[in-house]
Amino acid sequence: MEALAERLSQLDTEAAGVVRVVMFYDTLMRRRVDLPALARASAALAECVAGIRLHGTGRATRYSPAGEQSAAPPPPASTIATITLDEEEIGTVWLERPGPPHSLDELLLDRLAIAAAAVVERYGPANTTMADPALVELVISADSDEPARERALRLLGFAPDLPVRVAAVRSRLPLDQVAAAICPGRPVKAAPIGGLGVILATTVDFCGFPANVRAGVGGTTRPDQCWRQARTALRFSTVREPVVHYSDLGAIALLAHVPEEVTRHNVDVAAIGRIADNPGDLETLDAYCATGSVRQAAACLHMHHSSVARRLEQLSKVAEIELTTPTGLARARLAITAWRLLAD
Numbered sequence: 001m002e003a004l005a006e007r008l009s010q011l012d013t014e015a016a017g018v019v020r021v022v023m024f025y026d027t028l029m030r031r032r033v034d035l036p037a038l039a040r041a042s043a044a045l046a047e048c049v050a051g052i053r054l055h056g057t058g059r060a061t062r063y064s065p066a067g068e069q070s071a072a073p074p075p076p077a078s079t080i081a082t083i084t085l086d087e088e089e090i091g092t093v094w095l096e097r098p099g100p101p102h103s104l105d106e107l108l109l110d111r112l113a114i115a116a117a118a119v120v121e122r123y124g125p126a127n128t129t130m131a132d133p134a135l136v137e138l139v140i141s142a143d144s145d146e147p148a149r150e151r152a153l154r155l156l157g158f159a160p161d162l163p164v165r166v167a168a169v170r171s172r173l174p175l176d177q178v179a180a181a182i183c184p185g186r187p188v189k190a191a192p193i194g195g196l197g198v199i200l201a202t203t204v205d206f207c208g209f210p211a212n213v214r215a216g217v218g219g220t221t222r223p224d225q226c227w228r229q230a231r232t233a234l235r236f237s238t239v240r241e242p243v244v245h246y247s248d249l250g251a252i253a254l255l256a257h258v259p260e261e262v263t264r265h266n267v268d269v270a271a272i273g274r275i276a277d278n279p280g281d282l283e284t285l286d287a288y289c290a291t292g293s294v295r296q297a298a299a300c301l302h303m304h305h306s307s308v309a310r311r312l313e314q315l316s317k318v319a320e321i322e323l324t325t326p327t328g329l330a331r332a333r334l335a336i337t338a339w340r341l342l343a344d
Contacts, residue, residue: 025111039063049096081109085117088130129176131189140227163221168230169197171213182208219247268335271319289333
């Protein structure tokens with residue numbers, strides 16, 4: 001300690017302050033303090049009111065420098081930081097300093113946020129949605145043995161007697177928000193793996209997926225098989241049908257297993273590729289294939305039915321498919337689906 005004190009005396013005031021703050025929180029974490037003790041100690045160090053709030057509980061813990069709980073309505077925070085656990089924001093910490101922030105306030109809050117996350121992880125309940133990707137990968141990997149898979153599920157908080165469904169997701173929204181939307185109030189965990197979002201849930205609300213989210217949901221309760229099915233279903237998702245359940249694909253799922261070269265050289269798929277050069281033509285054909293009716297397709301496209309009929313007549317010639325027959329309509333539907341799989 002004497003050597004450390006001597007070294008600190010050789011530092012300038014701000015550098016010594018940085019070391020003091022870091023050592024202060026290291027000591028608190030070693031002592032395994034709880035959140036109230038953490039807020040109380042932080043207020044004493046900062047010499048102003050310090051607060052901690054967890055999103056899961058909504059309750060705020062605020063202490064004054066004198067070590068007393070602050071019951072007065074809080075003024076606007078002078079400095080604020082987020083508490084992050086497993087890449088998910090689970091709360092906030094802040095200082096209520098009268099006047100401008102001090103130079104070390106940001107560092108103090110950064111260390112306070114790290115310490116608060118450690119306390120939540122240690123004592124819980126963490127109630128986080130984002131999970132360790134390594135654990136999630138153990139659950140969905142075909143190479144995992146059953147004891148390892150079951151242990152990973154237990155560590156993730158899933159009861160052994162509950163079936164777990166798997167969804168594969170592409171989304172610009174944070175993954176924890178998507179997971180919370182499709183499985184409210186039930187066990188759900190999520191992690192990014194291999195460029196996709198993986199969601200493990202005991203139940204899935206298909207109507208709960210937010211807008212602009214593409215998702216595929218597996219149809220079996222064996223997690224590794226369910227993940228494989230979910231990825232396949234995701235490939236069939238479109239703007240018109242952004243969420244696809246593998247069980248609803250039926251025989252259409254076989255298209256995902258056709259070799260790419262075979263698909264690419266199919267005459268109907270090649271025709272769709274030519275039609276796709278004009279997005280408006282492809283949209284018209286897609287709407288007709290989805291509805292099977294010129295009038296319903298026109299309503300979807302906000303066009304007059306006669307205009308849609310003329311365009312479909314032209315597309316029928318380009319594709320060399322008689323679109324007005326059941327066989328022609330089925331060919332066009334399959335060709336569009338197969339073409340999209342090539343572009344996936």
